[in-house]
Amino acid sequence: MAAIVGRTSKQALLRAKSGLVTPQANFVSFKKLSTGKKVVVAAAGAAVAGGVGLAVALNQAVIAADLELHPPKYPWSHHGMFNAFDHGSIRRGYQVYKQVCAACHSMEYLCYRNLVGVIMTEEEAKVEAEDIQVTDGPDEEGNMFQRPGKLSDKFPEPYPNSEAARAANNGALPPDLSYIVNARHGGEDYVFSLLTGYCDPPEGVNVKEGLYYNPYFPGGAIGMAQALYNEIIEYEDGTEATQSQLAKDICVFLKWAAEPEHDTRKKMGLKAIIIFSGLIAVSYYLKRHKWSVLKSKKIAFKK
Missing domain, CATH: 1.20.5 (Single alpha-helices involved in coiled-coils or other helix-helix interfaces)
Incomplete structure (x- = not known):
């Protein structure tokens, strides 16, 4: 009986050992695989x-x-496949930039000629450009001189260089606003929330001197002070200049500055949809009534 039990246990142990897969066996089996x-x-x-x-x-x-407060989604009037910019809002936004934002922020990729046909006539844009003085030259004597601006001139920069900009803003460099909407995650929603989101820091949060608390800014501490307040400017068209209205108009203006071809692109898209709709109808007719005859023919070979 003991011999039978011993033989049985040995056989079970051998079967268990034969079922084990060692890493060496895996490596050998992998080497046996084909290249593919x-x-x-x-x-x-x-x-x-x-x-x-x-x-x-x-x-x-x-x-x-x-750790960051994400901006909510706002129903911008220019969002949508067939929606265009509100040009009245663009004009008001330019007024906000000129009277509030231009003191610190540049828009070096925008010229006065870009305003023509969008928010101003050519004559209005010329008058707007002539309000600035541009360093030009040299003249015949090799000297630089000052002249009134022209339509081809870019918007003036508030500081002569980045070092002067940092020195005037406690070490912070105000970003250029030409493409700021497309350069920030959230676009207009982020810029609007940032401009209207200034508040006192929550309990337990300390903000260094010279910084301001804004929950929408990464880290919460921002070097730019709150710039928009109710009735800080007076709109030329009589619109009530509340803080939210000011923020909305400057966001629309900055979106147009980043994508001046926005309306033209959507017009071309609408034309393409109309044209391709006609081509689809013609293609369906040719496929259904012309090629179907050829494709349904049967070729028979006679002996």
């Missing part, structure tokens, strides 16, 4: 590793994003 299968296995391993890395990175991004 090795490539597939390697690609699958790389894809799994990349997926794990992406999941970890996204998780870290979500954790970091929880």
Whole structure:
């Protein structure tokens, strides 16, 4: 009886050992695979590793994003496939930029000629350009001189260089506003929320001297003081200049500055939809009534 039990246990142990798979056996079996299968296995391993890395990175991004207040979505009138800019809002936004923002922020990629046909006539734009003095030259004697601005001139810069801009703003460099809407995550929603989101820091949050608390700015501490207040300027068209109205108009103006071809692009898209709709109808007719006859013919070979 003991001999039978001993033989049975040995056989079970041998079966268990034969079922074990060692790393060396895995390596040998991988070497026996064909080149194509090795490539597939390697690609699958790389894809799994990349997926794990992406999941970890996204998780870290979500954790970091929880520290910032994300701007809400606003119903901008120019959003939508067939919606154009509110040019009255663009004109008011330019007034806000000129009287409030231009003291610190430049728009070096915008010229006075860009205003023609959008918010001003050519004569109005010429008068607007002549209000500035531009350094030009040299003249026949080799000297630089000052002249009134022209339509081809760019908007004037508030500071002669970046060092002067930093010195005037406690070390912070005011960004150029030409493409600021497209350069910030959230676009107009972020800029609007930033301009209207200044408040006192919550309890336990300390803001350094010279900085201001804004929950929409990354980190919460921003070097720019609140710039927009109710009735800080008087609109030429009589619109009530509340803080939200000022922020809305400057956002629309900055969006137009970043995408001056916005309305033209949508017009071309509408024309393309109309043209391609006609071409689709013609293509369907040719496919249904012309080519169907040829495609349905049967070729028979007679002996």
